[in-house]
Amino acid sequence: MNDTQISPLDLKTVELCYNWPQREDFFNNFPNYAGLFTYRIRPEDIPDLKNYNIDNYCVVFESFEKYSQAVLPSISAGGFASIKGINRNHGALEDVFAFARNRADSQKVNKMRLCINCDPQDKNAFSSDEIDAFIERLFSAGTPDPERLSLCFQARRPACAIDFNRRLASRRPGVSKLMHIEPPEPLNEVENAVMFALKYGDPLLKSCSVAPEFAAEESGHGGGLYLSVLEILRSLEFSNIPGVFFISCPTCSRCRIDVISLAKKIYGRVRLIEKPLKIAVMGCEVNGPGEASHADVGVAGSLDTGVIFERGKIIRRVKAGEIEDALMAVISDYVK
Structure with missing residues (x-):
């Protein structure tokens, strides 16, 4: 997309929801990568993390009131607490910060x-002036x-949140x-894809951590929300995102196969293949x-036949x- 990409991404800076659907599929099929992300969890999820070898996690408290009243769980070195929904009803920002910090320190939450x-x-939101003043006092020490x-x-x-963070940075x-x-x-x-593109396209924000949040109706789309995040990250051209980068043409008058059905x-x-691989259906x-010469392997239609190609070169x-089966046979050789 731009010069902030074509480089590896620190997967720990991308925070995924532990309780999304298809979690088992994700960890079973992406064993070398799934544990590298940070996961947003509920306090009661902590005992389960060892079953997935998750070291980095964020214990989410859905409101300042819940954080204030809860007995904070034992959080290991890779974990931290996140307090959502802080607004002017909770008092001045410096007072909220002092209370939250003192409570975290008293219960050994780093x-x-x-x-x-x-x-x-x-x-009920804090104004730009209030936040600027809080940041100035925070950095004064x-x-x-x-x-x-x-x-x-x-x-x-x-876009509004990105603009605010950009201005502050x-x-x-x-x-x-x-x-x-x-x-x-x-x-x-x-909308999640736009948020990622705006964030990673800005040099001031590229090192920030980020968390997508999906609407309930998206839960089964594209093979699951974890795969949706991987697809977004692959589209931003980071070099270390696992899975298949899938390419397909929009069809035209020369089209000789049912591209949509075949794709x-x-x-x-192939959606659960962990190995990074570019596959094209043309x-x-x-x-x-030629148009898909950057793909590792692909197929293109012809009259009553199809051609299998690798890096733009027809091989069969x-x-x-x-x-379909011929292309899958070649793909199988790649992922052995």
Whole structure:
């Protein structure tokens, strides 16, 4: 996408929900990568983490009131507490911070995150001036340790939140190391993708951690929410994202196969492959292999036949009814 990509991503900076559907499929099929992400969990989930070899996690308290009243769980070195929904009803930001920090220290919780409402359309949100003043006082004693504190400034519209974080990062050097990007309420898959693109496309915010939040109706889309996140990250061209980067043409008058049906069938068979692999399903052999020459392996249609190609070079011609299995045979050789 731009020069912030084509490099590996620290997967620990991407926070996934532990209780999304398809968790078992994700950990079973991506054993070398699933445990590298950070997971947002409920306090009662902590005992289960050892079953998945999860070291990095965030214990989420859905409100400041719940954090204030709860008995904080024992949190290991890789974990921290996140307090959501902080707004002006809870008092001045410096007072909220002092209370949260003291409570965390008293119960041996090393790191905490404050999720602060900065939405300009919400009358209970903190204003830019209030947040600026809080940041100035916070930094007056020196740059806070990102291993002890994380700050998440939230607004309903992802673009609004990104703009707010960008402005703050440009005015106060060092604050971006504390920043976390997370929507206050669920988004659809496109909105999550836009949020990721805006965040990773900005040099000031590329080192911030980020957490997608999906609406309930998205839970089964694309093979599961974990796979949706991987697809978003692969589209941003990071070099170390596991799984299949799937390519398909939009079809044209030269199309000789049912691209849409074939693509759906192939994707259904390869979506849980862990090895990074680019696969293409193209409509015609005239342009298909060349247009998808960056794919490791692909198929293109011809009259009553199909061609299998690798890196743009045709390696085999097969009958129309054999295309799917022929392509899968080549893919199997790649993932052995």
